[in-house]
Amino acid sequence: MPLITVRPEGLYCEIGDFFIDPWRAVDTALITHAHADHARAGSHLYVATQISEGILKKRLGSQIQFQGVEYGEPLKFGNIWVSFHPAGHVLGSAQIRVEYKDEVWVVSGDYKRCVDPSCAPFEVIPCHTFITEATFGLPIYTWQPGATTVKQIYDWWQSDRDRPSLLFCYAFGKAQRILAELTQFTDQTVYLHGAIHSLTESYRTAGVSMIPTLSTSDQPRSYKFKGDLILAPPSAHRSSWMKRFSQPQTAFASGWMAVRGARRRRGYERGFVLSDHADWPGLVQTVRQTKAQQVYVTHGQSEALARYLTEQYGLEAMPLKTLFEGEGDIE
Numbered sequence: 001m002p003l004i005t006v007r008p009e010g011l012y013c014e015i016g017d018f019f020i021d022p023w024r025a026v027d028t029a030l031i032t033h034a035h036a037d038h039a040r041a042g043s044h045l046y047v048a049t050q051i052s053e054g055i056l057k058k059r060l061g062s063q064i065q066f067q068g069v070e071y072g073e074p075l076k077f078g079n080i081w082v083s084f085h086p087a088g089h090v091l092g093s094a095q096i097r098v099e100y101k102d103e104v105w106v107v108s109g110d111y112k113r114c115v116d117p118s119c120a121p122f123e124v125i126p127c128h129t130f131i132t133e134a135t136f137g138l139p140i141y142t143w144q145p146g147a148t149t150v151k152q153i154y155d156w157w158q159s160d161r162d163r164p165s166l167l168f169c170y171a172f173g174k175a176q177r178i179l180a181e182l183t184q185f186t187d188q189t190v191y192l193h194g195a196i197h198s199l200t201e202s203y204r205t206a207g208v209s210m211i212p213t214l215s216t217s218d219q220p221r222s223y224k225f226k227g228d229l230i231l232a233p234p235s236a237h238r239s240s241w242m243k244r245f246s247q248p249q250t251a252f253a254s255g256w257m258a259v260r261g262a263r264r265r266r267g268y269e270r271g272f273v274l275s276d277h278a279d280w281p282g283l284v285q286t287v288r289q290t291k292a293q294q295v296y297v298t299h300g301q302s303e304a305l306a307r308y309l310t311e312q313y314g315l316e317a318m319p320l321k322t323l324f325e326g327e328g329d330i331e
């Protein structure tokens with residue numbers, strides 16, 4: 001019997017009677033991380049890593065019933081053992097391991113293998129069945145180190161000291177990764193859109209080291225942000241919030257900037273390729289390292305990755321239909 005199946009509410013473990021990242025309200029929801037497509041409102045109990053509590057409550061409301069766990073801490077649901085392990089995706093993100101008798105399944109949530117100073121690095125968890133994401137599951141997606149991309153962002157910012165530099169990026173994870181990487185290059189203050197400011201405070205509370213930041217809304221109206229770097233979520237692009245900045249240079253940081261034409265279509269002057277998801281070599285390497293013989297693939301390019309794993313390595317790999325959305329452009 002499979003340890004995890006797909007129900008209309010989400011990924012379900014019948015023996016333990018819990019869901020993982022359900023997309024409908026359920027009794028017990030184990031949450032890999034607090035991105036919107038993995039953490040939805042309305043469930044009775046949320047179980048997630050202790051370090052993600054602040055962000056999860058910011059997103060779902062402080063009234064939720066929350067049970068925090070440490071990475072690696074064994075929990076028992078009915079007759080099944082469950083533990084959370086670092087996924088290297090964002091602060092507090094976890095893969096969820098379930099064990100029943102001699103069988104082990106791991107649900108990856110979202111993950112990446114590149115170095116990210118703002119969260120714990122991915123851990124390989126050996127298993128029989130691995131449920132992996134495949135947001136960027138095509139061989140065209142290969143990432144350079146995050147520090148290299150953030151150095152390019154720093155150089156872009158420094159290249160125009162007369163105008164504000166507006167960098168758009170996902171508010172939870174991407175922004176804080178950039179702020180953490182920037183400590184290698186500068187200690188100048190960076191300004192943040194309100195949505196990013198609040199999440200960045202949670203990262204500071206969790207002890208993540210980042211360059212100094214201030215909220216744009218705390219600056220006097222007369223302040224011009226000349227030569228400043230400002231981080232904002234993509235939803236603020238071309239919004240009335242932008243009127244505050246006179247003739248800014250604009251850029252977007254996302255894995256999608258690797259797609260030809262994506263920057264121009266979205267109307268940004270520059271695109272920086274920076275993703276919190278595994279690239280193609282990272283996905284393939286990870287599946288191989290888990291030693292899983294059975295692989296279910298979710299998100300994005302699930303068909304392509306499943307076919308490759310079957311043909312190349314003889315694995316029993318197949319796409320799994322879920323409502324996970326991949327790297328969001330919206331916030």
Ligand SMILES: [Zn+2]
Pocket residue numbers: 033035038089110
């Ligand atoms: Zn995510």
Ligand SMILES: [Zn+2]
Pocket residue numbers: 035037038109110133299324325326327
């Ligand atoms: Zn996802």
